Amino acid sequence: MSDKIPYILVTNDDGITAKGLRILIETAKKFGDVIVVAPDSHQSAKSHSITQASPIRFDKVEEFNGHLEYSCSGTPVDCVKLALHEISERKPDLILSGINHGANTSVSVLYSGTMGAAIEGSLHDIKSIGFSVDNHFSDADFSDAVPWMEKIISEVLDKGLPAGVSLNVNFPDVTKVKIKGIKTLRGAKGVWGERFVKANDPHMRNFVWITGDLYNKDEGKEDTDIYQLKQEFATVVPIKVDFNYYDFISELSEWDFNE
Numbered sequence: 001m002s003d004k005i006p007y008i009l010v011t012n013d014d015g016i017t018a019k020g021l022r023i024l025i026e027t028a029k030k031f032g033d034v035i036v037v038a039p040d041s042h043q044s045a046k047s048h049s050i051t052q053a054s055p056i057r058f059d060k061v062e063e064f065n066g067h068l069e070y071s072c073s074g075t076p077v078d079c080v081k082l083a084l085h086e087i088s089e090r091k092p093d094l095i096l097s098g099i100n101h102g103a104n105t106s107v108s109v110l111y112s113g114t115m116g117a118a119i120e121g122s123l124h125d126i127k128s129i130g131f132s133v134d135n136h137f138s139d140a141d142f143s144d145a146v147p148w149m150e151k152i153i154s155e156v157l158d159k160g161l162p163a164g165v166s167l168n169v170n171f172p173d174v175t176k177v178k179i180k181g182i183k184t185l186r187g188a189k190g191v192w193g194e195r196f197v198k199a200n201d202p203h204m205r206n207f208v209w210i211t212g213d214l215y216n217k218d219e220g221k222e223d224t225d226i227y228q229l230k231q232e233f234a235t236v237v238p239i240k241v242d243f244n245y246y247d248f249i250s251e252l253s254e255w256d257f258n259e
Contacts (some may be wrong), residue, residue: 006032006157009083009121011042011094013100013113014138016061016069016134022098023142024131027148027149028096029067032156035092036132037083039113044102046113049075062063067257084124094157095121096236098131099149100140101171105225106190106214115168119241122166126155129166137174144174148182148234161238169236172229182257183233187215188224 009046012021016038037058040099061069068083070087072079080095092120100114109115114130121128131149145179152169161167168187171179196208218224225235 004093005150006093007088008032008094008096009080009088010034010036010096011029011076011079011117012039012098013039013046013117014070015023015042016103019139020101020131020133020142023146024096024099025067026159027146027153028094030150031067032093032155033082034067035088036067036069037072037087039076040073043075043113044100045111046075046077046116047111050081051075051078056082058087060070066235072182074228075117075122076113076246078086080117080120091124092121092126094153095126095128096131096153097121097129098169099145100130100132100138101133101138101140102132103154103169103229104130104132105170105235106188106216107192108190108214109168109187109237111192114167115239118166118168119239122161122164122239123241124165127161127167130170131158131169133171133174135175137175140175140230142171142174144179145171145172145234148179152236162240164242165238165240168225168226168239169234170229170237172232173232177232179234180232181238182227182236183225184230184236184238185223185225187239188221188226188239190214219247 018214058070058074095112096119104112116126118130192212194212
């Protein structure tokens, strides 16, 4: 790590008042100068979405001990873009997103607003980490995850990350178990099996509420995040966005598209 004090952007998808964000801010302040830009309301499952159909509003919430906080009406990715291009005094050395109330293992990384923000940072070649804990309660005490987060942040600041790579970090439910250690591995292959709860509103109009369960295609495979999280380990999965399927390009070029 250089002698320069790191400049750290902190954001999340659970909103600026979320307890997980508060813990992450205090953790980040141990490593450098902090600026916070977070959604003004719950923005879970926003993935990498941005706001285009309406204006984005942001407000300085308050200046705390050595850091500024802004609330943003947009998505987590909006928060990162706004910080980078409008608010931040300089390009952050590190982006931290979370701590999310709920795990983001396997294919959930595609839907997660927490990881959307971290991935956005990596697209700008900024070292970025998304932190999540396998507990959805808003008042859950995540403090047992802090020493492990500190180790991960310290290593990332010291060693860096490859260009375009972010880290997806998940902790078991630290309100119930003690973390046994950290496993670096791959995300399990999975798919969400959606279910829709049907009901009527007070005006008797129909609506559905989406829910579902994750189907783990790698059930029992020890080199995956879902498996090791169940074994009470924290998991670290390196994420790189590349939508090209290179192995198929040559074969696809032989198809008769032009005839």
